[in-house]
Amino acid sequence: MRREHVVGPPTRHHPREARDYEPGRFLKEFPLHTVIREDGTADPDEVVLPDAEALRLYRWMVLNRALDERMITLQRQGRIGFYIGSIGEEATVLGTAAAMDERDWIYPCYREHGAALLRGMPLVTFVCDLFGNGGDAMKGRQMPCHEAWRPGRFTSISSPIATQVSQAMGGAWAAKLKGEEMVAITYFGEGATSAHDFHTGLNFAAVRKIPVVFVCRNNGWAISVPRERQTASETIAQKAIAYGMRGERVDGNDLLAVYAATRRARARAAAGEGPTLLECVTYRIEGHSTSDDPRAYRPAELVEPWKRKDPILRMRRYLSKRGALDEAQDAALRDEVREQIQQALKEAEAFPAKPPIETLFADVYEEPLWQQREQLAEIEAAVAADPRAANPRHSDA
Numbered sequence: 001m002r003r004e005h006v007v008g009p010p011t012r013h014h015p016r017e018a019r020d021y022e023p024g025r026f027l028k029e030f031p032l033h034t035v036i037r038e039d040g041t042a043d044p045d046e047v048v049l050p051d052a053e054a055l056r057l058y059r060w061m062v063l064n065r066a067l068d069e070r071m072i073t074l075q076r077q078g079r080i081g082f083y084i085g086s087i088g089e090e091a092t093v094l095g096t097a098a099a100m101d102e103r104d105w106i107y108p109c110y111r112e113h114g115a116a117l118l119r120g121m122p123l124v125t126f127v128c129d130l131f132g133n134g135g136d137a138m139k140g141r142q143m144p145c146h147e148a149w150r151p152g153r154f155t156s157i158s159s160p161i162a163t164q165v166s167q168a169m170g171g172a173w174a175a176k177l178k179g180e181e182m183v184a185i186t187y188f189g190e191g192a193t194s195a196h197d198f199h200t201g202l203n204f205a206a207v208r209k210i211p212v213v214f215v216c217r218n219n220g221w222a223i224s225v226p227r228e229r230q231t232a233s234e235t236i237a238q239k240a241i242a243y244g245m246r247g248e249r250v251d252g253n254d255l256l257a258v259y260a261a262t263r264r265a266r267a268r269a270a271a272g273e274g275p276t277l278l279e280c281v282t283y284r285i286e287g288h289s290t291s292d293d294p295r296a297y298r299p300a301e302l303v304e305p306w307k308r309k310d311p312i313l314r315m316r317r318y319l320s321k322r323g324a325l326d327e328a329q330d331a332a333l334r335d336e337v338r339e340q341i342q343q344a345l346k347e348a349e350a351f352p353a354k355p356p357i358e359t360l361f362a363d364v365y366e367e368p369l370w371q372q373r374e375q376l377a378e379i380e381a382a383v384a385a386d387p388r389a390a391n392p393r394h395s396d397a
Contacts, residue, residue, distance in 0.1 A: 023234075024234070025234070026233070026234040026235050026237075026238040027234050027235065029238065030235045030237040030238055030247060030248070030249040030279070031249065032249055032250065032251055032281060033248065033249065033250045033251065033257050033260075033261060034250075034251040034254050034257050035047070035251075035254055035256040035257040035260065036254045036255070036256055036257070036314050036315070036317075036318045038314075039317070039321075040314070040317030040318045040320060040321040041318075041321055042256060042318055046256065046257070046260060047256065048256065048259060048260045048263065049256060049259060051319070051322055051324040052324075054255075054256070054315070054318070054319060054324065055319060055324050055325060057094055057095070057098055057255060057259075057315075058255075058312070058315045058316065058319060058325070059333055059337070060090075060094050060098075060114060060117070060118055061090040061091065061094055061114070061255070061311065061312050061315060062312060062333060062334060062337055063114070063117070063337040063340065063341075064086065064090045064093065064094065064113065064114035064117070065087060065090060065312055066334070066337045066338055066341055067085075067113065067114075067123075067126075067341055068083075068085030068086065068087050068113075068286075069087070070338075070341050070345075071083045071085065071130060072085065072286070072290060074130075074345075075290040076290070079131075080130045080131060080144055081143075081144055082143060082144045082145065082289065082290055082291065083130065083144060083145060083289065083290045084110050084111060084145045084288070084289040084290070085111065085113070085286065086111040086112070086113070086114065087284075087285045087286045088219075088253070088282060088283055088284060088285035088286070088306060088307075088310065088311070089111060089217055089219060089252065089282045089283075089284065089311075090114060090255075090311050090312060091252060091253050091254060091255040091258055091282070091311035091314075091315070092215070092217050092252040092253075092258055092280040092282050092311075093111065093112050093113075093114045093115055093187075093217075094114050094115065094118060094255065095254075095255040095256070095257075095258030095259040095262065096115075096185060096187075096213075096215050096258055096259075096262045096278070096280070097112070097114070097115035097118050097119070097185070098118060098259060099258075099259045099260075099262035099263045099266060100183065100185050100213075100262065100266055101183070101266070102119075102153075103153070103181060103182055104153065104182055104183045104184065104185060104266070105153045105154075105155060105168075105171055105172075105175075105182060105184050105185075106119065106152075106153060106154045106155065106184075106185055106186075107155050107164040107165075107167055107168035107171065107184060107185070107186035107187070108154065108155065108157055108164065108186075108187055109157070109164060109186075109187040109188050109189065109192075109217070110145055110146070110157050110159070111187070111217065112187055113126060113145070113147070115154065116147055116149050116152065116154045119149060119151075119152025119153065119154050120149070120151060120152045121147065121149040121152055121154065122344075123340060123341065123344040124344040124347045124348050125137055125147075125149075126147055126344075127344045127345055127347075127348040128348045128351060129142070129144065129145070129146070129147045130144045130145070131348055131349075131351075131353075132144070132354070132355075133348065133351045133352060133353055133354060133355070134351040134352035134353070134354060134355050134356070135347075135348060135351035136355060137149070138156075139355045139359040139360075139362065139363075140354060140355045140359075142156070142157075143159070145157070146158075146159070155167070155171075161188075161191065161192050161195045161197075162188055162192035162193075162195035162196075162197035162198045162201075163197050164186050164187070164188065164197075165186055165188055165192065165195075165197045165198050165200075165201035165202070165214065166197045166200050166201040166204075167186070168184040168185070168186035168201065168212055168214075169184070169200075169201040169202075169204050169205045169210055169212055169275075171184050172184035172205070172210045172211050172212045173204070173205075173208060173210045175211075176208075176210060176211060181270070182211070183211040183212070183213060183266050183269045183270055184211065184212045184213070185212070185213040185215060185262075185266075186201075186212065186213075186214060186215065187215045187217060188214075188215070188216055188217070189216070189217050189218070189219060189222055190216055190217075190218045190219070190220075190222065190227055190230055190231065190236055191222025191223075191225065191230050192216075192222075193216065193230070193231060193236060193239060194230055194231065201214070202214060202239075202240075202243045202245065202275070202277065203243055205243075205245070205274065205275040206243040206244045206245040206274060206275060207244075209272060209273065209274035209275075210274065210275060211269035211270060211272075211274070211275070212269065212275040213262060213265045213266060213269060213275065213276055213278060214275060214276065214277045214278065215262075215278050215280060216236045216277065216278065216279045216280065217252065217280055217282060218236050218252065218279050218280060218281050218282065219252075219282050219283055219284040220282075220283050220284060221284050221288070221294075221298070223288040223292060224288075224292075224294075224296070224297040224298075235249055235279060236249075236277070236279040237249040237277060237278075237279040239277060240276070240277040243277075245274055245275050245276060245277060246265070246268065246273075246274075246275075246276040246277070247276070247277045247278075247279070248261050248264070248265065248276060248277075248278050248279070249279045249281065250278065250279065250280055250281070251280075251281060252280030252281050252282030252311075253281075253282050253283075253306075253309045253310070253311040253314060254311070254314065255311060255314075255315050256318075258280055261278055262278065264276075265278055282311075283303075283306035283309075285303060285306060285307065316330060354390070354391075357376070357379055357380060357383065357390065358376060360376065360379070361375070361376060
């Protein structure tokens with residue numbers, strides 16, 4: 001008997017609307033996890049690092065801050081063209097990176113310079129990247145702050161928003177298929193959660209239980225767009241629910257809290273339990289980059305409360321309370337990192353101003369194609385005839 005499709009009466013069931021949700025529900029469901037209190041004391045059950053390791057990471061935070069400040073000055077002096085730093089976000093960058101194993105791969109956004117250095121990238125190599133000179137590991141092909149460090153399993157940086165999210169998922173998936181014990185960690189701002197790569201990466205990772213830790217640096221601003229105009233969600237962590245994965249929300253200015261949450265996420269991933277979306281709540285104190293002036297869109301009074309939550313100040317109070325750091329030791333440490341940066345600058349400026357011309361075609365193929373060899377010969381002949389051809393921006397022609 002043939003069945004006819006019958007259109008029935010309208011159902012009384014309606015999808016839930018946003019107004020049906022209790023305001024604050026997800027703030028309760030995803031509480032902000034904190035370890036270090038404002039006075040410098042900490043929850044004794046949550047102290048996961050010995051003092052020596054906490055002090056080591058504090059030093060990296062101080063170096064990261066001093067490096068950012070020095071490089072911003074260099075950009076203002078016209079010695080480098082561009083810089084993008086992480087002032088105020090050092091605990092998120094270094095706490096997460098330190099919690100991963102050396103065999104894990106890092107898929108950075110563009111503020112994780114501290115993680116690259118933690119993974120062994122020489123400071124002078126990082127500075128050479130900013131100059132694009134003869135010591136630049138990227139051979140002058142990338143814009144500044146787009147470093148990569150293969151020995152430290154720190155992948156190259158892409159300028160488009162959120163592309164690293166799907167790349168991290170793909171890298172970890174490949175490792176899983178090959179039976180390698182590796183967990184990937186990737187970073188992005190809250191603005192990236194609006195991009196399709198975010199949704200693609202999280203969906204695939206959850207469906208196939210791929211070992212990835214997704215770290216959202218919720219720093220309040222996507223250049224000039226405030227967080228509340230990027231998403232209507234109360235938290236970023238709650239977006240994990242839609243993909244069927246774990247989500248955690250942590251105080252991104254608290255190094256110990258960030259470290260502990262990342263260790264938990266890594267352990268779950270390594271145990272085959274799949275990915276975690278980790279929301280680190282922090283704040284961008286400076287502009288998005290040296291090409292941005294936040295005074296055009298952000299009142300100064302919004303920044304002041306966050307300066308009192310400075311992650312370095314907080315960690316210093318913690319170490320001081322534990323007797324692991326006093327004022328003299330802290331002053332000596334700061335002098336030491338400034339000298340380290342100055343020495344790296346001196347070494348970087350001793351390199352040739354540009355990479356050799358032949359590196360234009362290096363690393364593209366195992367051996368240069370005949371077309372590349374011909375093009376290189378043409379370039380070398382042009383430069384031999386007129387050296388100004390090597391620098392057309394400053395040519396008088």
